[in-house]
Amino acid sequence: MTSEHIPRCVISLTRALVLTHALIVLPASAAGDPIRIVASFSILGDMVQKVAGDLATVNTIVGPDADAHVYHPTVADAQAVAKADLIFVNGFGFETWGQTLIEESGTSATIHVATMGITPLEVDGTTDPHAWNSLANGMIYVRNITHVLQQSMPAHAQTIGNNADTFIGELQRLDTEARARLSALPADRRTVVTAHDAFGYLAAAYNLTFLAPQGIDTDAEPSARELAMLIEQLKAQSPAALFVENIASPALVEQISKETGITIGGRLFSDALSERGGPATSYLAMFRHNLSALLDALEHPPVACRDTDTGNTPC
Numbered sequence: 001m002t003s004e005h006i007p008r009c010v011i012s013l014t015r016a017l018v019l020t021h022a023l024i025v026l027p028a029s030a031a032g033d034p035i036r037i038v039a040s041f042s043i044l045g046d047m048v049q050k051v052a053g054d055l056a057t058v059n060t061i062v063g064p065d066a067d068a069h070v071y072h073p074t075v076a077d078a079q080a081v082a083k084a085d086l087i088f089v090n091g092f093g094f095e096t097w098g099q100t101l102i103e104e105s106g107t108s109a110t111i112h113v114a115t116m117g118i119t120p121l122e123v124d125g126t127t128d129p130h131a132w133n134s135l136a137n138g139m140i141y142v143r144n145i146t147h148v149l150q151q152s153m154p155a156h157a158q159t160i161g162n163n164a165d166t167f168i169g170e171l172q173r174l175d176t177e178a179r180a181r182l183s184a185l186p187a188d189r190r191t192v193v194t195a196h197d198a199f200g201y202l203a204a205a206y207n208l209t210f211l212a213p214q215g216i217d218t219d220a221e222p223s224a225r226e227l228a229m230l231i232e233q234l235k236a237q238s239p240a241a242l243f244v245e246n247i248a249s250p251a252l253v254e255q256i257s258k259e260t261g262i263t264i265g266g267r268l269f270s271d272a273l274s275e276r277g278g279p280a281t282s283y284l285a286m287f288r289h290n291l292s293a294l295l296d297a298l299e300h301p302p303v304a305c306r307d308t309d310t311g312n313t314p315c
Helices: 044-055 075-083 098-105 134-152 154-182 202-205 224-237 251-261 282-298
Strands: 003-006 035-041 054-062 085-090 111-115 121-123 126-128 192-193 209-212 239-243 263-269
Touching: 035 044, 044 054, 044 134, 044 154, 044 282, 054 075, 075 098, 085 134, 098 282, 111 134, 121 202, 134 154, 134 202, 134 282, 154 202, 154 282, 192 282, 202 209, 209 224, 209 263, 224 251, 239 251, 239 282, 251 263, 263 282
Parallel strands: 003 209, 035 054, 035 085, 085 111, 192 209, 192 239, 239 263
Antiparallel strands: 121 126
């Protein structure tokens, strides 16, 4: 179905990252050292590491639980980019700081866009960059990464391909499970609210509706009027649950919950993985956690809504 938000008055700047796509064969290290790869954010970094395995060390610019929408690169980031053999970015305007970082680093590495071949969604005339929030798209990311790594390290093409096949197989199995369970949900249990509009691709993949007080960026708060409009909309639509996000303050969602009476169903990981020891330390774990949280909220109405004698859910 759809993901929706109350339109904001702030118009996002046009985002473009001028990238090179040339493939080069990297020189083999005499010591057999792993190649140096930089990925723009933690989710992409995990994908690259899964495919490369021990053949590469992957440095991530925007780390776990960090918000790439408002990130400011550091000197250490520029140094990592300067030393990289390969650089992977999401594209679709996600890395608004990317071009400046790449230019100022003086890197000679080739830059590769992981979303090549994915049809983007548009939100208020702006490309939605959160394509990884569809497992089908995640498989395209993996195939793009695999192609680059095999071309760059042809001597290790078989190993890279095997790693990718294993990874894609895991994503396919999770997607099959998710479709089976989500398809069984009734129409009135298919709408949830999140902090910002990051789950449009997941909504489209599984016929869900996501509402959010913020748009596809997190760099501007909704006005009081916009928030009031959303609250009235939610009172009328009665979404199944609210969710906070790991990269955003829970304040907005908590306010909405207080004013609408809608239960907060947990925390979703939208634009970043969790810190080590958390529930979403890899792309696969992140997606599994998000689906589990969604299904728990959508399949099981709050206890307060249940008739203890009949088990029905009148609310």
